[in-house]
Amino acid sequence: MAAGGRRRGALEQEVLGCLAASGRPLTVAEVLAELGDGLAYTTVMTALSRLHAKGALTREPAGRAFAYSLPADPAAMGASVTARRMSRLLDSGEDRAGVLARFVADLNPEDERLLTELLTEGRRPGGEERS
Amino acid sequence: MAAGGRRRGALEQEVLGCLAASGRPLTVAEVLAELGDGLAYTTVMTALSRLHAKGALTREPAGRAFAYSLPADPAAMGASVTARRMSRLLDSGEDRAGVLARFVADLNPEDERLLTELLTEGRRPGGEERS
DNA sequence: CAGGACCTACTACCACGGGTTGTAGTGAAA
DNA sequence: TTTCACTACAACCCGTGGTAGTAGGTCCTG
Numbered sequence: 001m002a003a004g005g006r007r008r009g010a011l012e013q014e015v016l017g018c019l020a021a022s023g024r025p026l027t028v029a030e031v032l033a034e035l036g037d038g039l040a041y042t043t044v045m046t047a048l049s050r051l052h053a054k055g056a057l058t059r060e061p062a063g064r065a066f067a068y069s070l071p072a073d074p075a076a077m078g079a080s081v082t083a084r085r086m087s088r089l090l091d092s093g094e095d096r097a098g099v100l101a102r103f104v105a106d107l108n109p110e111d112e113r114l115l116t117e118l119l120t121e122g123r124r125p126g127g128e129e130r131s
Numbered sequence: 132m133a134a135g136g137r138r139r140g141a142l143e144q145e146v147l148g149c150l151a152a153s154g155r156p157l158t159v160a161e162v163l164a165e166l167g168d169g170l171a172y173t174t175v176m177t178a179l180s181r182l183h184a185k186g187a188l189t190r191e192p193a194g195r196a197f198a199y200s201l202p203a204d205p206a207a208m209g210a211s212v213t214a215r216r217m218s219r220l221l222d223s224g225e226d227r228a229g230v231l232a233r234f235v236a237d238l239n240p241e242d243e244r245l246l247t248e249l250l251t252e253g254r255r256p257g258g259e260e261r262s
Numbered sequence: 263c264a265g266g267a268c269c270t271a272c273t274a275c276c277a278c279g280g281g282t283t284g285t286a287g288t289g290a291a292a
Numbered sequence: 293t294t295t296c297a298c299t300a301c302a303a304c305c306c307g308t309g310g311t312a313g314t315a316g317g318t319c320c321t322g
Contacts (some may be wrong), residue, residue, distance in 0.1 A: 005176045008278065008309055029268075040312045047269075050309075055233070064269055064318060079229030086230070097245055098210030099217070102186070104249045106218045108245045112250055114228055116237045119247045139283055139304065160294075171286045176296075181283080195292060195295060 015047050016056075018068070025060060027065030030126030146178050147187075156191060161253070186215030214222030 019036045026044040033097050047069045051057045056077050059066040071077050149165045150157055159176040179199045182188045187208050190197040202208050224230050
């Protein structure tokens with residue numbers, strides 16, 4: 001980060017603000033134009049891509065670009081980010097089944113009920129891209 | 132950490148080594164005696180307690196002390212640590228159900244099958260203390 | 263058709279700060 | 293005296309986030 005660059009998280013917050021103000025999916029180029037800070041295209045692209053990778057944004061193809069948007073339910077962003085982090089932890093280990101077994105063992109009965117429902121009735125949160 | 136203290140992770144490794152060499156659960160005092168480094172009781176106690184808190188060790192009451200031991204299957208330590216980290220992530224959020232729903236949505240069919248089994252047949256890894 | 267614009271994935275470097283770990287004291291209880 | 297939970301401080305370092313270039317591919321225009 002060169003002198004004069006943003007504080008940690010500041011760019012991401014600006015990007016999120018753009019998307020919230022827009023109310024429709026935006027491509028990297030559109031966000032870049034909105035920010036108007038002389039940033040490199042790839043800086044904004046990386047920010048959007050990272051936000052998507054950590055579950056904070058959804059994206060859909062728009063021509064040969066991607067258009068990024070906030071989750072349908074913005075309040076769900078936190079849940080999505082946390083879930084993705086959990087998934088990454090699960091992926092980082094070697095004994096996947098062992099991890100899952102222990103994770104489940106620590107759940108409370110309410111959680112178990114919910115999971116059972118989700119797994120048996122195939123309910124899924126909708127509208128999010130599967131990577 | 133005062134000058135001459137251990138590198139990060141070294142104390143934990145020594146403690147784990149004690150437990151592995153012993154082959155039976157050890158109390159803080161016993162580990163302290165084994166290490167024999169002039170450490171404060173509470174230093175060793177904190178190390179053991181933290182290892183337990185992150186899922187690396189199990190413990191059982193031994194009088195008014197706790198006796199710590201490696202998991203029954205030492206290979207399972209990694210899985211236990213990862214599972215605990217996942218649990219802590221889940222606990223850190225606000226929308227528990229939303230997190231779980233999204234986490235499950237990202238699982239592969241094999242994982243789902245396993246989870247379904249665990250949840251419906253009540254299988255649990257045995258011998259570990261529930262906190 | 264060639265060149266430029268646009269886009270992505272990949273890569274890389276740097277700053278930073280939050281989480282982890284070593285160390286240990288205190289207070290209360292047994 | 294021993295033990296635990298709680299608390300606290302300092303050092304460290306890994307993951308995160310800002311920044312941006314490169315390579316390869318697609319599309320559009322002159």
